[in-house]
Amino acid sequence: MKKETRRVKASLAAGAAAFSLVLVACGGTDNGSEARGDANSGDSEVSGDITLLTPIYEGNEGKQLLEEELLPQFYEQYPEVTVTVDYTNFGSLNEKLTTAVASGLVPDVMMMGVGWIEAFASNGVLADLGEHGVTIDELSGDFTPEILEGGVWEGDLYAVPIMLDTRFGIARKDILAEAGFTEPPGSFEELREYAIALTERSDSGELERAGFDLLSMDLRQMYEVFLFANGGSLFNDDYTEPAFNSPEGVEALQFLVDLVQEDEVEDIGFSSTDIDVHPLLNGRAAMAVGHNNLWIQLQEAAPELADELMPFSITGTQPGMFFGGTLATVSSGSSHPEAAMALVEFLAGEEAALAANEQRGNVPARTALLDSEYVQSNPLVQFAMENLDVAQREGGVPQWLEIRGDFTPAVESALLGQKTAQEALDDLADGARAAMDR
Amino acid sequence: MTATTTSASHGAGQPAERRPRVNARRVLLTVLLAFGAFTMIIPFLWMILTSVKSPAELIEFPPSFWPKEWVWSNYTEALDAAPFATYFRNSLVIATGHTLITVFFGAMAGYALARIPFRGRELIFLGFIAMLMIPTYTKIVPQFLLVKFMPLFGGNDILGQGGSGWLNTWWALLIPGGLSPFAIFLFRQFYLSLPRELEEAARLDGLGEFRIWGQVYTPLVKPAIATVALLTFQDSWNNFLWPLLVTTRDDLRVIQVGLAVFQQEGTTQWAYLMAGTTLATIPMVVLFLVAQRYFIQGFATAGIK
Numbered sequence: 001m002k003k004e005t006r007r008v009k010a011s012l013a014a015g016a017a018a019f020s021l022v023l024v025a026c027g028g029t030d031n032g033s034e035a036r037g038d039a040n041s042g043d044s045e046v047s048g049d050i051t052l053l054t055p056i057y058e059g060n061e062g063k064q065l066l067e068e069e070l071l072p073q074f075y076e077q078y079p080e081v082t083v084t085v086d087y088t089n090f091g092s093l094n095e096k097l098t099t100a101v102a103s104g105l106v107p108d109v110m111m112m113g114v115g116w117i118e119a120f121a122s123n124g125v126l127a128d129l130g131e132h133g134v135t136i137d138e139l140s141g142d143f144t145p146e147i148l149e150g151g152v153w154e155g156d157l158y159a160v161p162i163m164l165d166t167r168f169g170i171a172r173k174d175i176l177a178e179a180g181f182t183e184p185p186g187s188f189e190e191l192r193e194y195a196i197a198l199t200e201r202s203d204s205g206e207l208e209r210a211g212f213d214l215l216s217m218d219l220r221q222m223y224e225v226f227l228f229a230n231g232g233s234l235f236n237d238d239y240t241e242p243a244f245n246s247p248e249g250v251e252a253l254q255f256l257v258d259l260v261q262e263d264e265v266e267d268i269g270f271s272s273t274d275i276d277v278h279p280l281l282n283g284r285a286a287m288a289v290g291h292n293n294l295w296i297q298l299q300e301a302a303p304e305l306a307d308e309l310m311p312f313s314i315t316g317t318q319p320g321m322f323f324g325g326t327l328a329t330v331s332s333g334s335s336h337p338e339a340a341m342a343l344v345e346f347l348a349g350e351e352a353a354l355a356a357n358e359q360r361g362n363v364p365a366r367t368a369l370l371d372s373e374y375v376q377s378n379p380l381v382q383f384a385m386e387n388l389d390v391a392q393r394e395g396g397v398p399q400w401l402e403i404r405g406d407f408t409p410a411v412e413s414a415l416l417g418q419k420t421a422q423e424a425l426d427d428l429a430d431g432a433r434a435a436m437d438r
Numbered sequence: 439m440t441a442t443t444t445s446a447s448h449g450a451g452q453p454a455e456r457r458p459r460v461n462a463r464r465v466l467l468t469v470l471l472a473f474g475a476f477t478m479i480i481p482f483l484w485m486i487l488t489s490v491k492s493p494a495e496l497i498e499f500p501p502s503f504w505p506k507e508w509v510w511s512n513y514t515e516a517l518d519a520a521p522f523a524t525y526f527r528n529s530l531v532i533a534t535g536h537t538l539i540t541v542f543f544g545a546m547a548g549y550a551l552a553r554i555p556f557r558g559r560e561l562i563f564l565g566f567i568a569m570l571m572i573p574t575y576t577k578i579v580p581q582f583l584l585v586k587f588m589p590l591f592g593g594n595d596i597l598g599q600g601g602s603g604w605l606n607t608w609w610a611l612l613i614p615g616g617l618s619p620f621a622i623f624l625f626r627q628f629y630l631s632l633p634r635e636l637e638e639a640a641r642l643d644g645l646g647e648f649r650i651w652g653q654v655y656t657p658l659v660k661p662a663i664a665t666v667a668l669l670t671f672q673d674s675w676n677n678f679l680w681p682l683l684v685t686t687r688d689d690l691r692v693i694q695v696g697l698a699v700f701q702q703e704g705t706t707q708w709a710y711l712m713a714g715t716t717l718a719t720i721p722m723v724v725l726f727l728v729a730q731r732y733f734i735q736g737f738a739t740a741g742i743k
Contacts, residue, residue, distance in 0.1 A: 051686070059519045059699035063688070086686035089698050092679060095578065099683050102579050103586040105602060165703050276488075276708050277497040284499055293705050301493035324703075360702065 047080030048336025050108035050343065053100070055090045056163070056326050056356060063087065065359050074346045081339040094401060101125055106331040108340040109347075111162070114150040114324045115395025115404070121153035122398040127330040129157045132341040142366050144388045150395070151327050159327035160348040161365035163357045166384040166391060167221050167322040169312040170290035172280055175209075176310070184287075184312030188230075188255055191287070191314070195265040198286035211265035213285035214256060218273055219415075220407035221322055221394075222289045226252040228392040229313070229320025235396045242432040245425035252316065253421035257414050268416060281305065289314065295380040296361040311383035313390060321384070321391040325365060357381075363388075399435040406431050482719070489513070489712035496708055509709070513717070516710035520696040521688065522717075529693040530721070532611050532681070533674040539616035540670045541663055547617075548625020548662075549651045553637065563626065569619040578683065585610045585684055610684040615674060621666045628662035629655060664732030672722055693718050 057066040063085075071083055086107060088096050093112065097120065100106050106125060120126050129151075130136075136157050139148055143161060151159030169191075171184050179198055185191035195211030202208055214222055224234070232248035235241065243249070259265050271279050278294055279285035281302050290311075298305055313319035328344040330337060346352055350366055357364045358374045363384040369375055370385045384391070394404065406428055414424040488496070489512055491505045516522075550556075551563050585604045588594060593601025604610040632655055640650045656663075678694035685691060697718065700711040726733065 053686075058702075060521065061519070084686065087688065088682060089701075090703060091698070091701075092682050095679060095683060099579060099582040103583055103605075105586065105605070276501075276706075277499070282497045282499040291703070291705070293703070297493075297705055301497040 043078050043342075044080045046078050046338045046342050048339040049082045049084065050334070050336050050339050051084045051086060052109045052111075052343065053086045053088065053093075053096060053107040054111045055088050055093045055113075056111060056360060057085075058087055058089060062359055065355055070347070070352050070355065073352075074343065077346070078339065078342050081336075081342065083343060097125075104333075106333055108331050108334040108336060109343050110329050110331065111326050112159070112329060113326060114161075114164075114393045115400045117151055117159045117327065117329065118153050118395055119398045119401055120329070121156075121158040124332055126153075126158045127332040127334065127337060127340075129160070129330065129341070129344075132330070132337060134160065134341065134345065142368065144367060144391075146391060146393060147323070147325075147365050147388060150323075150325065150393050151329075159329045160344055161325055161327045162348050162353045163360065164323045164325035164363040164365050164384070164388075164391075166292045166363050167217060167225055167289055168292075168320075168384065168387070169225075169287060169314045170280060170294060170380070171287040171310045171312060172283070172285075172305075173308045173310045175283065175286040184310055186315055188316045192255075192259065192263060192265075195259060195287065196263050199263075199265045207264075207267045207270050209283065210267075210270055210279060210285040211263075211287065212259060213266055213271055213279050213288035214259065214415075215266060215268070215271040216273065216275055216278055216285075217289045217291070218408065219411040220404060221324070223253060223256065223407065223411045224392075224394055225289050225314050225320050225322045226256060226316070227320075228322065229318060230255075230316035231318055233392075234394060239396045240436075242429040242436075245422070245429040248317075249425055250421050253411065253414055253425060255316075256411075257417075257421055260415050261417060277301070280309070290380075292363050292378075292380045292384050293361040295378050309379065311380055313387060319387065319390040321387055323363075323384075323388075323391040323393055325362075397436055399432070399438070402435050403432045485712050485719075486716050488708060489716050491709055493709065512709045512713045516700070516713040517717075519710060519714075520699045522693065522696050522714070524689055525691055525693040525696040526718075528611075528681075528690060529675055529718075531608075532615075532677070532692065533671045533721075535612040536616055536674040537667050537671045539612070540618060540621045541667050543617050544621035544666060545625050545656055545659070545663065546651065547622045548627075549629050549655060551622065551626045552629035553655070554647065566619040566622050570623065578679070581614050581680075582683060585614060604684070606685055606687055606690065608690070611681055611690065615677065615680060618670065618673075621670060624666055625659065625662055628659040632658055661732045661735035664729040664735075668725060668729055668733050671725060675718075675722060 054066075057063060066085065074083070075081070086096075090113060094116075097110065097112070101120075101123070110120075110126075112120065117126065134157060136148060136152065139157070139160065147161050147164065148157075150161055151157055169184065175198060176182070176184070176194070179194070181194055181197075185194045191212065197211065198209065199207070199211035200209040227234070227244060227249050230248045230252040232246055232252060233243050236243045260268065266285075271285070278288070278290065278297060280288050280290065280294065281298060294309070298309060313321055328348050330340040330344055334340045347356070348365075350368060353364055353366060354369055354372055354374060356362075357369075361378070361381070363381050364370075364372070364375065367385070367388065370382070375382050375385055394400065397403070410419075410424045410428040413419045414421045419427070487503065487505055490508045490510060491502075491512075492507055492509045495502060495506055551559060551566075586602060587598030588603035588609075589596050589598045591601070591609065592603045592605060592607065594603050595601075604613070636654050636658075637650055640654045645654065676694060677692065678698070681690070681692045682695055693714075697711060697714045700707040700714065
């Protein structure tokens with residue numbers, strides 16, 4: 001009897017669960033991320049329901065900024081446009097875009113990273129913004145040439161930059177002072193000299209402080225900073241051949257290998273991209289290649305170090321700085337290209353872009369925003385903006401998203417001594433060439 | 439098992455002084471197992487302790503084990519970062535749905551492959567085994583296209599054209615991941631181990647195939663049900679990419695999407711991520727505690743096969 005009761009209960013529970021699932025499955029409503037204002041003035045000639053796919057504005061804070069502050073302003077200008085937002089993150093953006101393209105359901109406005117434009121523009125997914133009245137010439141006064149170049153494919157503009165993620169040298173002023181250094185290193189040789197002097201080991205030889213931390217940054221991006229600083233580039237001028245295995249590229253990688261293997265300024269495993277805390281913040285490193293948003297971490301965890309962080313350009317034959325970032329694009333298949341274009345211009349505009357950058361602690365792409373209060377109050381962002389003329393980007397070929405994944409293992413193999421710098425980069429170049437020939 | 443056998447073999451005929459040796463072994467075994475259990479639990483403990491540390495304490499090196507100050511507000515702040523209540527509900531619905539579908543249909547399929555002789559049975563079984571080898575990533579685009587071109591749904595015509603199919607609906611979240619070849623494989627192995635006599639007796643009593651499956655054999659494979667249910671629930675609960683791909687609406691997103699908010703380019707908010715992860719782990723821990731007896735039995739039996 002007891003068994004029977006239990007069975008009946010189990011059946012009821014299973015039935016109820018199944019019923020609730022069917023109810024939920026059938027009851028989907030469109031109350032998701034559609035945002036709409038009630039404005040009754042503005043440009044009513046531009047109209048349509050458009051979709052926006054974005055890897056930024058994530059979380060409640062980002063959503064609030066976009067849907068409660070920015071989009072209402074957009075609707076004031078364009079009362080006949082409705083925007084439905086699809087939030088994602090950079091980690092899954094490629095899959096989102098790939099499935100969208102494969103199924104033909106491409107969002108009207110897509111935000112993507114520097115180095116991504118080439119792939120989607122060459123496949124015909126993106127609209128040439130010049131055809132909608134936004135040209136390179138028109139924007140050249142608002143952005144530095146290299147930043148604007150991130151949205152260009154074969155001479156045409158396909159994307160407008162909104163925010164940048166920059167990587168450059170960062171030093172701890174107080175730790176440098178301990179060794180008598182008052183200025184950041186101004187050359188590779190000085191960097192080596194500083195790093196050796198600032199490295200600290202225990203009596204047993206265990207590394208206690210890295211003179212220069214290479215490992216907390218993604219190795220591809222870290223290497224690119226040194227490649228650019230040494231006068232190298234990823235591809236040749238017409239983007240038909242890899243160029244990172246040029247003498248400049250090999251020399252840059254060899255410099256890094258020597259720092260680790262000969263000078264022992266950092267041990268493999270001492271830090272990683274997954275580390276909880278950046279070693280500059282807890283004194284485990286004296287210098288590093290860092291991201292501009294280290295400032296946000298510092299403000300949360302160690303505000304007392306605010307005066308101790310000193311950004312600097314990694315300088316070889318020239319100052320080097322790497323930038324990635326987020327750009328806004330329009331789908332070539334959009335049913336409402338004017339509305340989509342209006343949204344791109346709005347989001348990449350000064351006011352909206354500043355708010356988005358402030359929310360994430362990033363570097364505004366528009367040069368005019370250098371004077372903004374936000375930029376002036378964030379020394380790392382300010383440094384990045386003041387040096388945007390030396391910043392270089394990655395990408396350039398449509399196969400970049402495929403090629404870039406092989407960089408980290410290649411750099412790693414050189415740092416570990418499994419391959420020479422030349423072998424590692426030559427093998428990488430062979431792979432890149434094969435991808436470009438496909 | 440070894441300890442029990444040793445103890446039995448030293449029963450009545452053996453001198454009593456051997457007993458302390460057995461106890462010493464047990465103690466050693468217990469200590470070893472406790473040590474093993476402790477090493478397993480350390481990451482969870484670390485996660486919980488990290489979730490209540492302040493940002494200033496998190497950057498300390500060497501890191502402290504016990505928080506100097508217990509910052510419980512990390513939990514409320516983490517929950518404020520995304521609509522976790524909605525995400526939690528969605529994850530629960532999807533994981534429960536997948537579990538029910540998998541247990542019901544997986545058990546039927548496993549039973550058929552184990553106990554009903556029909557032409558091509560081995561070939562179908564080999565097909566399921568082959569499906570186990572296909573990497574998840576290679577299935578994403580085809581599965582997405584199947585969902586998008588689902589006929590007569592989401593404005594699609596009979597040929598699956600013109601609309602969005604199951605995209606942005608619960609169907610896309612519940613059906614494609616609803617049944618796994620692994621579950622069918624596991625059920626088949628369990629049904630194979632049961633005696634044929636039960637089936638023969640049931641047939642003599644006039645039971646049909648469905649009742650033999652439901653009333654005679656399935657009650658005997660509770661460990662398999664618990665194992666499959668728990669693994670399916672866990673897998674589904676941790677799913678991130680598929681729910682993100684097939685939905686564009688925030689009200690259909692899952693808890694793992696919420697946790698991703700704390701990891702941005704170049705920075706991770708560890709205290710919030712650990713607080714959110716601790717909360718996300720609770721249902722799994724509760725489920726395991728409830729089903730652990732069957733679950734362990736299930737694994738042990740599967741291992742013997």
